[in-house]
Amino acid sequence: MVRQRNSRVTAPAERALLWVEDHLRWFLTLPALVLLVAFFAYPIGRALYLSVYSFGTTGRSFVGVENYIAILTKGAFWDSLWITAKFMILAVTLEVSLGIAIAFVLNSRVRFRGLVQTIGIVPLVISPTVVALLWQLLYQNGGVLDFLVGPLTGGPVPWLSSPDVALWALVIPDVWQMTPLVTLIVLAGLQSVPDHVREAAVMDGAGRLRRLVDVTLPYVRELIVLVVILRVVGTMRVFAKVFVLTRGGPAGSTNVVSMKLYREAFRYGNYGRASTMALLLLVFALLITYAFAKISEVEF
C-alpha cells in the first residue's frame, strides 16, 4: 500500500518510514545477499587473491599468473584431472542409470514401498568419511565382498591395492551412497505426472514405450538434467573416500584433483597453488554444467 505523501510531512520518523518502505525489497533480500557474499563471493574472491601468491618456506611472494601457468603446463594436474573425469563418468553413469531404474520400480505398485524408500535413504545421510570406513572393512582381503564375488573371480580381489581396480573401489561406495539421491529426485518427478494425462495416453492406445517417451519423460527431463549436474559437480570434488581408502594410490591411480589440492594446501602449506587448482576445478565444473544444460536444452 502506498502511503499518501503529504507535501507538508516534516517528521523525521515518518520520512524514515517512507524510506524504508521504498527500499523494503532490499532489506528483505539482505540476509540472503549476506549469505551469498559470505559463502560464495568471499571464498572465491579470497581464492583469487591467494592464487596470485606463492607460499614458500620463507613466506609468500606475489607471482601473478605463474601459478596458473605452472599448473596448466605440468602434466601432473592434467593426469589428476583425467582420473577425476574417469571417476565422474563411471560414478555418474551408474548412479543416474540405477537411480532412474529404481525410481521407476518404486513408482509402480510395490509392496512396502514406504519402507523401502526409508531404508534406501540411509546411505545418503551417512557422512562420506563413515561410508569410506565402512567400505574399507568390506574391502578387506578375505572379507565380505571377497566372499560374495569369490565364486565369480576365482579368489580375493585386490580392491584397494591394484591400480586396475582401485578406481572402481572408489566408484562403488559412491554409487551406493548417492544413488538414493537420484532415486528420490526422479521419483518426485515421476509422482508429479498427472494421472489424467497418463490415463489419456492409455485410452489413446499408446504403448508402454510411447507413454514413457512422450508422457513421462517430459515431466522428469529437467529433474534428470538437474540430478546429473548435481552429481557431476559432486563427483568432481570427491575427497573423503579417496583420502580414507587409497590416499591417491596405488601408484597414483586414484590421485584425483581434490587430493592434490589437499596436499598443496594442508601438507605443503602452499595456498597459492591450492587456490589456483580449486579455481580451475570450479571453472571446469561450470563449463561442464553449462555445456550439459545447453545440450539438454534445459533452462533453470
Next chain:
Amino acid sequence: MTTGATGAAALAGCSGGTDASDQSDGDSSGGDDGSTDSGGASTGSSSGGQTTVKLAVSSGDGELIDRLLKEYVESEVGVTTETTVLPNANLYERVTTMFGSENDTFDIVAMDDPWMPEFARHLAPIRDHVDDLPTDQIIDQTLNIGTWPTPEEAVPPNAMDKDPQLKALCAVGNSHIFVVNERLYDEVGEDLPETWDDVYRAGKKITEQIDGSYGYAMRGQSGNPITSSYFSVGMSIAGDMFSEEWRYDWADESGVESARFFLDDLKSISPPGVASFDNSQVLSGLADGTIAAGLQWPSGTSLLLNEDKAAEYENIRFVPVPEGDQRAAPVQGNWLLGINSYTSGEKRSAAADVLKSFVSKEAQDRYVDLGGVPFRHDTFEENMDQQPWFEALYGSLQNAKPRPRTPLWSEIEVAQGKQLNAALVDQTGIEDAMNTAGSEIESILQDNGYYD
C-alpha cells in the same frame, strides 16, 4: 556447491593470508583426534598477582601435559597456566598464524618435531632464560631434535650460518617401537627379532607354516604411510637419506638393496592388499594375530594391551626397532615445547621456568603415573615396570633418527611414498622407483634453492 573446494582453500588461507596446514596424514607421533579448543587466544595477564603462561598443545598427550602443569608445575614455579588443547591440524594452523603475524597469543607452543625446521626461527633460545637444565639426564636424541640447527643432521641452506641453539624441550618421548607376537614366533622356533634379517627369516616361516598368519605388515598406502614405514628400514640398511649437501642418497646400490628388501622380501611375508594398509589395518592385524610383527608408535599399545579389544593381548611383546647393516634407526617422533620469541621478556622467563619444571625428575615421575611418555634416563630406569613397552621405547629412543630436518619434508615424503607404493604394486621396478623418487625430490630441493 562448486565453491566447496575453493572455499576450503580460501578460508584456510585466512587470518592475514598466513598459512594453515594439516601436517599429518595420520602419522602424527603424538596428535590424535578428539579434543576441542578449550580456550581462546587472549593476551597475557596475571591472575591473582601470578604470571599467567598460555600454552597451545595437541590433543592426546596435551591433556596429560595440562594435568601435570596443574597438579605440579604451577605450584612449583608459582605461575598460572592456561592450556589450549587442539587437534593436530588446528594446532599447526594456529601456530602458523601466530608466528606469521608475530604475536604472543601463546607463550609456549607444542610442535611435532618435523615442524621445527619451519618454526625454529620464531622460538626463543631456552638457555637465554634458564640455567641448570638437567641435560645429563635427558636422552641426547630428544635434546638434539629440539636444537636448531639439529646436530649431526643435514642443515638447510638458510640455517647453515646459525649456531645450534636449544629452542625446544621434549614433551613426549615418542619413537617407533617393534611389536611382536611371541606365540607365533615360538610356534616356528624363533626368538624375538633383533635385526631385520631376523624379522624376515621368522616372518617367512610364520607365513608358510601358520595358516591365516603373516610374518610382517607395513603401512603400504601411498605417501606418508609407506614412507614412514620404510624410513626405519632405509636408514638402517642404506644409511642417511640425504648427504650434507642434500643430495638424495637412496638411489645407490645400498639404497636399491634396502628398497628391494622392503618391497620384495617384507612384502612376501605381508598380507595381501598391504599396499592399501594404513595403521588401523596393521594394528588390527597385530591385535588379532594375523600379523606377527610390525612397527608402532607408543599410542598403539593401548589397544594391543586391551584384553577386550586384542585377542592376542597376552602374546604381544615390545622390542626395540630391529637393526640393519648400518644400525638400528627407529623413527623419532617427539612432541616438543618451545617458547614464543614474540612473548614479552618477563613472560619468556616464566615460560622457561615452566619448561624447566616440566622436564624435572619429580615432574616426569608424576607424568609417567599419569600415562605420559618419558624422555629422561632416570625416569625410564626407575619406572621401567610402569608399561610393558618402556624398555623397548628406551632402547629405540637412544637410537632414534629424526626425519630429515627440512621444511620441505612433507613434499619429500609424498614424492618418496608415491614411488615406493608404485613399486609395491609392481607398477614400476624398484631401481626405477628409487631413481625417480630421487629425481623428483632433488627437483623439489632445487626449486627451493638447496643447490644454489
